[in-house]
Amino acid sequence: MEQISERSRELLYGTWRKQRGWSPINVVSADGVYFFDSSGKRYLDFSSQLVSTNLGHRNGAVIDAIVEQAKKLPYVSPAFTTEVKIRAAEALLKVVPKSIRKFFFSTSGAEANEAAVKLSRMVKSPAYKVLARYRSYHGSTYGAISLTGDYRRWLAEPHTMPGIVRYPEPYCFRCPLKLNYPQCGLACVNYVDYVIKQESNVAAVVVEPITGTNGVIVPPPEYLPTLRKITSENGVLFIADEVMTGWGRTGEWFAVNRWGVEPDILTTAKGASNTYVPLGVTGTSKEVADFFEDHLFAHGHTYEAHPLALATIPAVVAEFERMKLLDHVKRLESYIGKRLNELKESHRSVGDVRGVGFFWALELVKDSRNTPFSDYPQRAIGEPGEVDRLAAKLLEMGVYVYNGPSWLIIAPPLVATEEQLDEGIRAIDNALKYTDDKYSQ
Numbered sequence: 498m499e500q501i502s503e504r505s506r507e508l509l510y511g512t513w514r515k516q517r518g519w520s521p522i523n524v525v526s527a528d529g530v531y532f533f534d535s536s537g538k539r540y541l542d543f544s545s546q547l548v549s550t551n552l553g554h555r556n557g558a559v560i561d562a563i564v565e566q567a568k569k570l571p572y573v574s575p576a577f578t579t580e581v582k583i584r585a586a587e588a589l590l591k592v593v594p595k596s597i598r599k600f601f602f603s604t605s606g607a608e609a610n611e612a613a614v615k616l617s618r619m620v621k622s623p624a625y626k627v628l629a630r631y632r633s634y635h636g637s638t639y640g641a642i643s644l645t646g647d648y649r650r651w652l653a654e655p656h657t658m659p660g661i662v663r664y665p666e667p668y669c670f671r672c673p674l675k676l677n678y679p680q681c682g683l684a685c686v687n688y689v690d691y692v693i694k695q696e697s698n699v700a701a702v703v704v705e706p707i708t709g710t711n712g713v714i715v716p717p718p719e720y721l722p723t724l725r726k727i728t729s730e731n732g733v734l735f736i737a738d739e740v741m742t743g744w745g746r747t748g749e750w751f752a753v754n755r756w757g758v759e760p761d762i763l764t765t766a767k768g769a770s771n772t773y774v775p776l777g778v779t780g781t782s783k784e785v786a787d788f789f790e791d792h793l794f795a796h797g798h799t800y801e802a803h804p805l806a807l808a809t810i811p812a813v814v815a816e817f818e819r820m821k822l823l824d825h826v827k828r829l830e831s832y833i834g835k836r837l838n839e840l841k842e843s844h845r846s847v848g849d850v851r852g853v854g855f856f857w858a859l860e861l862v863k864d865s866r867n868t869p870f871s872d873y874p875q876r877a878i879g880e881p882g883e884v885d886r887l888a889a890k891l892l893e894m895g896v897y898v899y900n901g902p903s904w905l906i907i908a909p910p911l912v913a914t915e916e917q918l919d920e921g922i923r924a925i926d927n928a929l930k931y932t933d934d935k936y937s938q
């Protein structure tokens with residue numbers, strides 16, 4: 498194990514961190530909700546890796562689909578069509594919101610968003626501005642990191658793409674407008690109408706229906722329907738970034754379904770292939786598709802619509818249906834909520850619990866004024882904060898939890914049983930002593 502870790506340090510980059518001190522765990526196998534390192538230690542995967550292996554590890558049906566496709570036709574240029582492309586698109590049509598009719602396939606969430614922005618700008622030309630939120634993450638390539646609102650964007654500046662305008666998020670725990678829901682009348686989303694009108698030349702508004710890496714921010718019920726209404730009234734495209742929220746994470750195929758919202762463009766990745774092979778999806782409405790009948794579709798990649806990636810989509814959909822996973826997630830949603838709220842009752846460092854389905858955050862605070870443990874600037878210089886240390890403790894205890902500067906993201910594989918959820922929550926209960934000890938009145 499030492500040797501592989503050491504060679505990794507020499508030969509590879511550890512991303513989003515300083516290289517010094519990097520000593521990654523050597524993972525040798527995985528099964529269901531667990532993965533194992535080379536010493537045989539077992540880890541409960543309480544975040545589905547990067548909120549992405551929704552069906553869990555080593556799903557046989559998805560693996561078989563990849564292997565069969567590899568044997569039959571591992572690659573052909575995008576100039577040709579193949580049966581696997583149609584099977585993937587037809588499987589998608591069964592699960593995406595009704596407004597989404599036509600697809601472009603790439604290899605990551607970032608690329609799916611890059612395509613969404615390019616297509617929006619082509620369709621709405623000469624309008625080119627795109628509205629995105631401060632607390633958002635859309636990927637790390639130059640276009641996608643420019644859309645991103647959080648501190649990771651700062652690291653790419655001043656080289657980010659122009660034409661992005663920010664709007665505030667419905668982060669009610671620390672409202673950016675210092676208001677309280679519902680008396681606020683949803684000022685944060687109504688402000689978008691003002692921004693669009695004042696900016697002019699707006700092509701699209703991009704939104705994570707539930708903010709993901711920036712802390713699982715679930716909007717109030719009227720938020721997304723209002724945003725949809727504002728974009729429609731202003732003739733602006735609505736792009737739903739469902740890279741993290743898609744594929745059953747919220748108990749629906751896609752998070753927008755929870756609010757009956759139909760986007761013009763939907764991007765997704767991660768759960769689409771269960772992350773076993775790289776895949777990004779940009780789904781578009783009929784309006785967008787119609788535009789390209791007589792306009793150049795000026796976009797494409799060598800690896801677009803890759804057969805091995807597309808082969809996973811029908812298998813993933815079939816696995817969801819076979820295991821009735823959406824029902825399973827809906828059934829356990831209130832159980833997870835109850836158990837996590839018990840943690841809030843018994844741990845002073847837990848300031849807020851929020852989430853839906855199998856997608857939750859524990860927001861950690863260091864005092865009774867709800868001060869966050871770590872602020873973005875600290876992360877931006879690559880220094881670990883207390884919540885990073887809390888996550889490291891959990892890892893030592895055999896539970897992997899993905900974390901942000903001041904929150905843990907609890908997003909187990911959707912196949913997790915109630916007992917497995919209890920196993921993870923018990924470990925968090927024990928580990929929270931660490932942040933409780935750092936709490937001051």
Ligand code: PMP
Nearest residue numbers: 605606607634635636709740741
């Ligand atoms: N959008 C969202 C909402 C994401 O959570 C992520 C990844 N965490 C991305 C886009 C970027 O996806 P990728 O890492 O596959 O480029």
